[in-house]
């Protein structure tokens with residue numbers, strides 16, 4: 074058949090003046106010949122469907138059977154064909170009886186009118202279809218066997234469907250040409266398609282580069298902006314160009330998709346965008362069928378320009394004016410990302426694809442992948458699948474967390490294409506420096522807001538693990554052949570990268586910490602950051618930042634629990650913590666002392682909290698007004714001003730100040746008292762140490778402790794915990810993908826946190842035992858340092874028998890008496906939270922309001938630190954709501970509820986239901 078006839082058919086049946094591309098034309102011409110099997114591998118939106126639809130129309134009296142994975146997809150295709158007056162039908166579980174009978178009647182005739190018969194692979198495996206197929210082939214009525222989305226045949230693909238594997242059987246003893254179509258076949262997947270579908274050795278391949286030059290790719294980081302939703306809104310408005318398109322019909326105006334990881338997220342984001350004036354609809358599998366169809370229709374018709382959807386949305390959606398595809402969180406792997414983001418710019422006009430990345434999402438996906446791999450251990454094929462999913466995910470993590478290469482190269486590598494000539498079609502090729510700064514800030518903030526973890530290994534940030542590094546090096550050769558400038562740039566970068574890797578191999582801990590320290594210095598919160606390594610041997614800035622976070626968490630907890638009307642915000646507490654940390658840092662000379670002193674400090678703050686006392690550092694802390702350099706500074710100042718003004722108006726002295734003063738004064742009074750150390754206490758115990766040093770500030774204690782510190786530290790830290798680095802041996806490393814490494818890091822992180830907690834616990838025990846021992850009253854009252862109000866006995870009380878301990882309640886009541894607390898206060902004090910009791914001894918205890926509140930805050934706090942709460946206000950109101958619901962309930966009930974709540978809600982906003 075000549076080209077003109079084919080072109081005429083294109084115009085007559087499909088109303089297109091020309092072919093969309095030369096490749097489309099070539100593929101159609103080859104298929105029309107009907108001599109060979111054909112594999113068409115072209116990007117989404119390039120017009121693959123026409124490659125089989127036009128040849129099907131050109132084979133009168135014959136049927137083209139199309140295997141397609143989804144009923145929704147089939148429906149769209151059939152509707153489209155019928156609109157063009159091309160007879161198309163489907164045979165599936167949803168086909169109505171009359172329709173089915175009519176179709177079968179037509180297929181039985183010698184000259185059927187049906188041109189295209191769409192079948193799901195599941196249906197293809199049924200006896201009914203097999204029988205039908207046998208009859209059709211017997212009478213030579215099948216023109217082509219088309220396998221759409223052919224990558225589903227491969228376990229390496231992102232969308233493996235086992236029923237696709239059976240399709241190969243259909244071609245057993247017939248010569249019907251097989252046409253396989255895919256947009257996302259990498260090298261491995263292509264091999265699988267050829268083998269599984271039994272394509273002939275001389276099959277023809279039509280493949281374009283995966284590079285979509287009209288798509289601009291970039292990554293943005295949720296944790297580096299104050300208001301991520303506002304950032305999202307601004308980006309969407311920029312993409313939508315609403316003003317310029319006012320004259321266009323609604324359905325032709327720009328629109329976009331926001332892909333979210335969870336159903337809840339789709340609803341939250343749609344709601345947020347609506348509240349900010351962008352009409353948005355949500356879409357996920359949890360909606361009723363009708364709702365889903367309605368919402369999709371409202372988006373297709375342009376009533377709602379934005380749809381916030383899970384990945385269940387999109388297959389078969391053919392809307393050309395999609396100007397942006399946003400991933401709110403991390404995509405699954407390169408192939409999925411290519412396909413999902415490829416829904417933008419199908420009309421060839423410039424469009425944007427952005428990932429709004431965050432660490433919490435990454436961790437959530439990792440958790441599922443690791444669990445899947447664990448479950449698949451006994452099943453080879455599932456294990457292969459899980460491993461391949463992990464590898465794919467590692468690549469996308471590397472894509473988001475590094476600035477190693479052009480964004481489009483993620484896809485060209487996956488598809489085995491030559492490196493694309495991106496020019497300025499991604500953020501890295503447009504301005505690598507800006508992206509590098511952003512990535513740096515992202516990592517810095519993650520470190521600052523993570524819990525204390527000594528064993529952080531940042532190696533994977535630079536190379537995606539060994540595999541990622543190898544990929545880098547292998548690919549480097551390909552890239553430099555095409556572009557001189559890029560060649561030298563890439564070579565330089567690779568050299569630096571190799572050097573860095575060698576440094577890491579030689580001394581992984583030092584190299585990764587040094588690199589991170591340099592990155593951190595600009596944004597460090599600790600004081601005197603630059604002198605860290607030179608001042609305290611073995612200490613890194615990363616460690617200091619992590620400790621600072623831990624101190625801040627603990628001190629903030631202390632403040633929230635013990636101040637009745639708090640005025641300080643978390644930043645104030647952080648400033649105060651920075652002073653405390655600096656006190657320790659400036660008076661220690663080696664890392665062991667530093668760690669030991671900080672463990673004691675943290676344990677001591679916790680003890681203050683248990684005793685219902687505000688730590689002295691907060692009492693004396695002077696709040697510096699924020700500099701108004703950022704918007705959040707401005708808000709902080711305005712908020713504080715408002716609070717102070719309101720309190721003044723009410724003619725009310727800030728209660729927290731009252732309380733702070735009270736606590737401070739009374740503690741100062743106590744310091745004047747003298748105490749004789751119990752006779753049986755040795756020199757080196759923490760108890761003794763506190764008694765002997767009659768000083769106010771914790772940091773001042775450190776100096777006097779230096780001599781015996783090492784010895785004491787060894788009492789507290791188990792031998793095997795002295796090193797803070799878990800070694801990964803070379804052979805271990807070579808077997809570990811970047812995700813495995815991340816998982817290992819997580820384990821290390823948890824081990825490390827538990828080590829520190831262990832250290833704190835031991836110190837707390839020591840403090841507690843000091844409290845008890847202090848009650849071994851001698852002739853005079855004891856000294857209680859201001860910063861550590863110690864429970865002391867009533868002078869009138871009878872001395873106890875040596876070795877007999879005093880309960881915390883006894884001690885507290887004694888302190889109250891000494892402080893002059895009245896009986897009401899005593900009563901209220903029994904309501905105070907006593908973690909030891911609740912956690913360890915009295916789990917079935919019903920909680921009163923205060924205890925419930927404290928526990929809820931404690932349990933929610935890690936999620937708050939991870940930035941999963943929309944704002945501090947949300948954190949507070951959610952804490953309040955949960956607390957109210959659980960007053961009088963059991964500790965375990967709260968714990969279980971909060972755990973489920975956090976699992977269910979990755980992002981928590983004011984709208985999240987409690």
Ligand SMILES: Nc1ncnc2c1ncn2[C@@H]1O[C@H](COP(=O)(O)OP(=O)(O)OP(=O)(O)O)[C@@H](O)[C@H]1O
Pocket residue numbers: 089090091092093094115116117118119120121122123256389391393419
């Ligand atoms: N020759 C042509 N001229 C103009 N438009 C065309 C031509 N061929 C196809 N199109 C249009 O291009 C768009 C994309 O086509 P199609 O849906 O077949 O792409 P695809 O490659 O199958 O994408 P996907 O992988 O997402 O299914 C459709 O709107 C289609 O009508």
